[in-house]
Amino acid sequence: MYRSRAVVVAAGVLVLLPMTAASCDDAPDPVRLGNAEVGTVDEIVEAPGTVTARTAATLTAPASGTLRELHVEPGQRVRKGDVLAVIDSPELSRRRDAAAEAVEQAPSGGTVGTGGTAEFAAVRARTDRQAADAFEQARTAAAQITDPQVKKTLLHQVDAAERNYETASAASATALRSVQRGVASLSRAMGALSAAQRLQAEQAYELADAAVDALTLRAPVAGVVQLGGPPQAGGSSLAGLLGSGQAPSGSSGAVSGVDAAVPEGGWITAGTPVVTVVDTGRLGLSAEVDETDVLLVGEGVEAEVELDAAPGAGYPATVRAVDLLPTTSARGGVSYRVRLELGEGSFADSGEAAPVPRPGMSAVIRLKVRQAAGAVTVPASAVVRADGRDTVWTVRDGRYTAVPVRLGVQGEDTVQIVSGVSAGDRVVVAGADQVGAGEEVP
Template sequence: MSARRWLPPVLVAVVLAGQVSACSGGTKGDRVRLGRVARSDVAEVVEAPATVSARATATVRAAAEGTIKRLYVGDGDRVREGDVLAKIDSPTAKEQLDQAREADQSLAGGGASIPSALNMSAFQRRTDRSAQRGFADARKYAMKIPDLKQRAVVLAGITKAEGEYRSAALAAREAVVRLNAGLGSVGSAFSSITNAQRVQTRAAVRAAERTVQGLTIKAPFDGVAGLGGPAGGGNLGDLASKLPQQLQSQAGGSGSASALAGLGGYTGGAAKDASSIATGAPVSGGDAVVTVTDASRLSLAADVDETDVLQIKDGVAADVEFDAVPGGSYEAEVTGIGVTPKESTGGGVTYKVTLALKNGTMSGGGRAPWPKPGMSAVVDLRVRESRDVLSVPSAAIVSSGRDSVVWAVVGGKAERRVVKLGAQGDTTVEVTRGLDEGEQVVVRGADSVKQGQELST
C-alpha cells in the first residue's frame, strides 16, 4: 500500500481556484492548463486498514471438570474487579486436594516404612530419574502452549519446582554418601530422600488448592461481562497424562503429575457460546465461562505496508473513519510501531502500528458514538505536514529519471525547471526549491509540453 496524498476538500477548492486558469499552447491548447505557484497547507498521509482493540479482554475458565453451581452475571452486565461471576461444583477437584494433602502428611509424618534390604543409593537414583523425566515432560508439554504469556508463567512454575527438588535431592545424595561411608544411618538417608519427594507433594497440594480456589470465578478487572468465550490454547490439566506414573507412585499416589499440571493454572479449553453457560450446565477443565472486556479505553491496530512503515513515528496524528459510523470522523495518535513482519494478502509485508483512539465528531457537529472492540476502520496517518508553503497541484509534477520537473511559463514560452519537493499530498505538492511564488506553471497536460513551446493565457 503506497502513501495516499491528502488535502482538506475546502482548501483544495481555494488553492485550485487561485492557481488554475485555462490556456492555449499551439496545437495542444485543448489539453494544457496554467496555474500559479501559491501558498497552502500540504499534508502527506499513509492510509492503512485497522481494527479496534479493547483496553483489556480476559476469558475466565473453569479450573476443573464439574457443573456450574451458580451463575451471577448475564451478557452485557457491568462488573467490578473481584466480583464473583460464577461458582463451579467439582467433586473431582476436591477429592484430588484431599489426596494430595493426605500424601503430603504421610511423608511429613514419617509414615512410610523403610523396605528391608533396601539399596539406598539405587533408591535415590530411581527417585532422581523419575523426577527428571517428570520435569522434562512437563517442560516439553508446556512449550506447546501457544499463548506466550501463559507459557512463560507455566515454565516459571516448573523451573521453581525443579530448583526446589534439586536442592532437596542434593541433600539426599550427601546423606547417602555419609551412609555408605559409615558416617550416617539408614533412617537419616531415607528421611533425606523423603524430603526430596515432599517437594513434589507440596507442589501437588499448592496446585490442588489453587484449582479449588479457582472454582469461584471472579472478575479480573472492571468491564462488561459476556457469557462463554473463545477456545484456549490448550488445557494444562492434560499434563497429568503426559508424566511418568513413577512420579505419582513415589508420593504414595499423591499425583505429582497434577502438581506440575497446576503450576500455571488452566490456559485453554473449549469455546463456549452464551447458550451453553447456565446454572447446572456441565463444564470441562479449561472451558470458557465468562469473558470480561474493558472498553473504557480503545486502541487501533493498523496494518501498515513495509513501503510506508519507516515514515511512521511515535506521536504521529491520524484521522480515522469507521464503516459502522457513516459521517463520523475520529482522531488518533501513534503509540507503538511493531517490528514483527506479517505477510499481507497481496504477498507483501505489513507491520502492526498501534494508535490511541480519541473522541470523534459527526459531520453535523455532534459527538460521534464510541466504537466497539472488533470494528474495522481506515486510518490516515499524517506522516508529514507543512503549513503555508509554496505548492503546486500534483499534476504539475513530471518525473524525469531521478528529477522532478515543472514547466514554468517565461515570456509566454515553456521553460523546464527541476524542482525539489517537500510534503506530497493527494492533490497538492510542496515545492521547496526551483519556483517562486506567483510564477505561472503548467498544471494540466505537463507531460506533453516541450522546451520553448509557446503557451499563452
C-alpha cells in the same frame, strides 16, 4: 495493495485562467494557468484498520467438571480479581483428599525399614522417581493452561516445590554416605529420608490445592464481560495433575443465539471458554500500512479516522508503535502493522460527540506523515515528467518555459516545490501536453 493519498488543502488560493475552450467532447483539455502560492501541504498515507481493545482475556475451564456458579451477566462491568465463575471438579477434589491423606500417613521420623542401607537406597530411589514424575506431570499440565496468570502461578509453585524437594533429597543422600563411611548411624539417615518423603507428600497436596483454587475463575483485568469466548486452538487441561480430559480442538464457548454455551449447573470440559473480559478503558487502532509508505510513519504521527459504522464522524488518533516485522497479505503484498491510540470523535456538521466504537469495527486511517507550512505550492496536476525529471511549465516573458523542479511534501491535489518555481509564478495547471517551449502565451 491498499494504498492511496488523501486530498491535501493548501492555504493559498489558486486562480485558474482558461486559455482555450473545448469545442466538442473529444477535444483535448484546454490549457489553464494558475499561480504558485504560499500555503501548507499535508502528506497523507491512507490505510485500512480495525478498532482494538486494550486487552481481552478469555478464561477457560482448567478441568472437566460442573459449572457450579456463574456470578456475571453479559455486558456487566467487573474489576480485576472479581470472582466470575466457580467450577466443581469431583476428580480434583478426590485427588486433593488423597494428597491430604498421604500427608497424614507420611513418616515424620524414625526408621523406614529394617533392611539396612540397601533398603534405604531403594526407598530413596523410588521416592525420587515419584517426585520427578509428579513434578514433570504438573509442569506439563500447567503449561497447557491458557489463563496466563493461573499458568504463571502454578509453574512458579511447581518450580519452588521441586527445588525444595531436591534439597531434602540431597540431605538424605549425604546422610547415607555418612553411614557408609561409618561416621553416622543408620537411624539418622532414615530420619533424613523420612523428611524427604513427608516433604514430597506435602508438596503434592499444595499443588492439588492450587489446582482446586484455579477452578475459581477471577477477572484478570477490569472490563466488560462477554460469556463464552473465541475458538480455541486446544483445550486447557491439568491433565497429569487433575487426571481430566481435554476439550476437543477448536471448541468454542460462543454459540449463536444464546448468552452462554454452558448454563449454570451444566457439565463443562477442560479448555472450554467460560467468560471473556474485554478491557475497553482505552481503545486503539491497528492499521496495515504498505511497505512503500511505512518509513514515513513514526511514533507521535497524528491521524484522522473514519469508521464504517459512524458515517460523517471523525476520530483523532496518534501513532504509538510501528511493528518491526511485516505481515503478508493473501495477494502477496507486504505491509506493517501500525498501532494507534484512538481519541473521542465528533460529527463534523454538528460538532456533537460521536458514538464510542466497539472493538473489531472497520476503519479508514489517514496518517499525516509530513507537513510543510509556508511552502511554495502548486497543484499536483502542474507537475509532469519530462526527460526523466519532475517539470513544471511556467510563463516567463510571455512564453511557455519548462522548468525542472525539486518536490518536497506531496499531497494528492497539492505539492510543495522546493526549488525551480517561486511564489507568484504563473504555471500551467492543465493541458501541459498542448504547449511547447518558447510558444507565446495567448
